[in-house]
Amino acid sequence: MYDVIVSGAGPAGSRCAEILARNGFNVALIERDTNWRKPCGGGLSARIMNKYYPQLRKLNPVLKKGGFMFSADFHKIEYNWEGFGGDSVVMDRLELDNLIRDIAVEAGAELFDKNISFDFIIKNQKKIGIKTKTTSGTKEYLGKIIVIADGMSSKLAVKSGLRERWKIENIGLAKCSIIEGKTDFDETKSYIYFRPYKGYGWVFPIDDKRINIGCGTFEEDNLNYNLNQIYDDFINNPNIKQYFSGSNYKNKWTGAFPLPAKGILEKSLYGDNIMIVGDAAGFVSPISGEGIHPSIVSGQVAAETAIKAIDEDDISKKSLKSYKQHPNIKKIIRNFKLKRSMVEFFYENEGKNLDIMFKLAEADEDFKTQVINMFFSNAAPSNEFFTKVRASSM
Ligand SMILES: Cc1cc2nc3c(=O)[nH]c(=O)nc-3n(C[C@H](O)[C@H](O)[C@H](O)COP(=O)(O)OP(=O)(O)OC[C@H]3O[C@@H](n4cnc5c(N)ncnc54)[C@H](O)[C@@H]3O)c2cc1C
Numbered sequence: 160m161y162d163v164i165v166s167g168a169g170p171a172g173s174r175c176a177e178i179l180a181r182n183g184f185n186v187a188l189i190e191r192d193t194n195w196r197k198p199c200g201g202g203l204s205a206r207i208m209n210k211y212y213p214q215l216r217k218l219n220p221v222l223k224k225g226g227f228m229f230s231a232d233f234h235k236i237e238y239n240w241e242g243f244g245g246d247s248v249v250m251d252r253l254e255l256d257n258l259i260r261d262i263a264v265e266a267g268a269e270l271f272d273k274n275i276s277f278d279f280i281i282k283n284q285k286k287i288g289i290k291t292k293t294t295s296g297t298k299e300y301l302g303k304i305i306v307i308a309d310g311m312s313s314k315l316a317v318k319s320g321l322r323e324r325w326k327i328e329n330i331g332l333a334k335c336s337i338i339e340g341k342t343d344f345d346e347t348k349s350y351i352y353f354r355p356y357k358g359y360g361w362v363f364p365i366d367d368k369r370i371n372i373g374c375g376t377f378e379e380d381n382l383n384y385n386l387n388q389i390y391d392d393f394i395n396n397p398n399i400k401q402y403f404s405g406s407n408y409k410n411k412w413t414g415a416f417p418l419p420a421k422g423i424l425e426k427s428l429y430g431d432n433i434m435i436v437g438d439a440a441g442f443v444s445p446i447s448g449e450g451i452h453p454s455i456v457s458g459q460v461a462a463e464t465a466i467k468a469i470d471e472d473d474i475s476k477k478s479l480k481s482y483k484q485h486p487n488i489k490k491i492i493r494n495f496k497l498k499r500s501m502v503e504f505f506y507e508n509e510g511k512n513l514d515i516m517f518k519l520a521e522a523d524e525d526f527k528t529q530v531i532n533m534f535f536s537n538a539a540p541s542n543e544f545f546t547k548v549r550a551s552s553m
Contacts, residue, residue: 161187163465164289164302165268166276166315169197169256171437171454172308173263174211178462180267184469187300188268189291191275191309193260196253198335198414200363200371202349203255204452205245211455212259215248221366222246226349228534231510233398234517238531247349249363249371251337255451274298277314279305286433289315304432304465304474308458311417313439321435322427325417331358331448332381334390334415335373340408342370343401351447352393353513356380357506359448360393362402369411372399375448377420386415418450419443422495428488429479434461442491445498446534453491460485494537501533504545508552515551 163179165172168190176188208215223246225239240246264270274291280299281287288301307315317324342364344350350362352374360374374393376384393399419441428440436442436457443450464482468474482488505513520527526547532538 161185161269161300161302162469163187163304163306163462164189164300165306165308166289167191167307167309167313167437167439168193168260168263168270169308169310169437169454170259170451171439171442171458172306173256173259173268174455174458175306175308175436175462175465176268177259177263177266178459179465180263182462182466183267184466186263186268187302188260188263188270189274189276189289189300190260190270190272193257193270193272194253196251196412196414197256197310198333198373198416199252199451200335200361200373200448201250201252201255201365202361202363202449202451203248203250204449205240205243205247207452207455208248209245211459212262214258214262215250215255218250218254218258220248220250221346221364222248223349224347226351228351228353228517229398230353230514230517231355232514232517234514234521236517236520236527236530238535243535249349249365251365251369251371271298271300276309278318279315285431286319303469304434304479306458306461306465307433307435307439308437308454310438311419313435316427316435316439319430319433319435321430321433322424322440325419327381328378329419329421330381330417331375331377331420331443332386332415332417333373333375333448334386334413335361335371336394336413337365337369337371337411338408339369339411340403341368341405342408343404344370352399353505353517354389354393355510356384356389357502357510358384358389360399362399375418418448420445422499423488423492425483425492428483429476431476432474432479434464434479434482436461445495445502456487456491460488497537497539501539504548508549511552512548515548519547519551 358376437454
């Protein structure tokens with residue numbers, strides 16, 4: 160019997176398992192496939208390297224000093240990370256996931272690879288463990304607490320009864336590739352491109368030879384646009400193509416995956432001896448799609464909650480409520496709500512508000528600062544800001 164079973168060894172699950180193991184708890188970390196490269200831009204904010212994984216520095220990632228954001232009609236805002244906690248980095252997701260999974264294992268978590276969690280083991284109406292499919296048949300893992308960290312495709316999250324299946328209008332759909340070859344993108348910058356629909360594209364240089372390029376839609380525009388088509392249109396757009404002045408570009412990898420788009424599923428975070436963390440519980444920022452940092456935070460808080468619950472011998476729903484009530488989780492919930500309201504504003508005028516904002520920012524430094532703060536520091540713009548954008552749209 161394990162103290163905790165964590166299903167899914169992505170950023171949320173690995174962080175959770177690491178903290179538990181470091182504190183002397185027996186953890187089973189169940190993973191479908193450690194060779195899977197999660198489709199992701201791999202953009203990491205400074206706090207991940209500074210606060211959670213200083214070990215990342217050993218991989219010598221290229222530091223990003225800032226970047227550019229473009230509106231759909233290609234008005235441009237340049238930003239830098241000074242004042243926002245420091246340089247960001249871009250990682251190949253397979254390398255990142257392996258690194259943080261290894262850290263969990265080194266801390267003492269037991270990793271079970273090639274195990275697909277698919278159901279709970281139930282005794283006397285209590286969920287006492289999980290069942291997995293492996294190449295050699297079904298396996299069972301018993302644990303006091305179960306942490307569901309297996310991302311968007313989580314079967315356990317739905318079977319737990321804590322949440323429903325995703326509805327298409329509550330998610331985003333994105334496709335991306337890693338392209339190898341020397342481009343003219345500045346490797347110390349990130350490039351974000353808003354689109355004329357609910358969605359955006361990005362070019363995140365990983366180093367001087369590789370870029371991660373991708374785009375996606377969200378909410379109702381998942382149904383109005385074809386993901387493969389918008390991806391092809393994006394990478395062939397002349398504003399993107401101009402950076403490919405070299406030759407011999409190789410597409411090293413392509414993948415597509417959904418992500419939550421409406422913020423955290425507050426009512427679904429915990430039950431009797433169960434917690435849901437990361438993507439499986441909606442921990443992705445509604446504007447930027449940033450989910451790695453919030454997933455790590457949720458994994459860590461779930462671990463701390465489990466430690467306290469087991470120590471106090473109370474793993475009931477009531478006891479696990481402190482996961483949701485933790486100041487770091489409350490802060491993320493609050494930030495995402497603010498971001499959701501901004502998304503509504505961006506697209507209330509058929510997407511034109513974003514174009515207007517970028518155009519106004521090009522001509523006015525104060526306005527530009529407000530736009531940048533709105534994207535990167537959860538600062539709600541002033542009423543004058545909204546009035547100005549709305550007035551310009553008439
Ligand atoms: C295209 C795209 C681009 C993105 N770009 C960024 C970005 O640049 N920066 C950023 O911060 N966020 C980005 N995100 C969001 C980010 O990828 C996620 O928020 C983050 O990976 C969530 O971490 P997680 O651990 O909750 O889930 P995941 O990373 O999805 O990890 C879940 C783990 O569970 C495993 N698993 C799944 N099912 C099972 C099962 N049945 N049994 C056992 N194991 C299972 C998986 O193999 C995986 O290892 C992007 C998302 C997408 C789709």
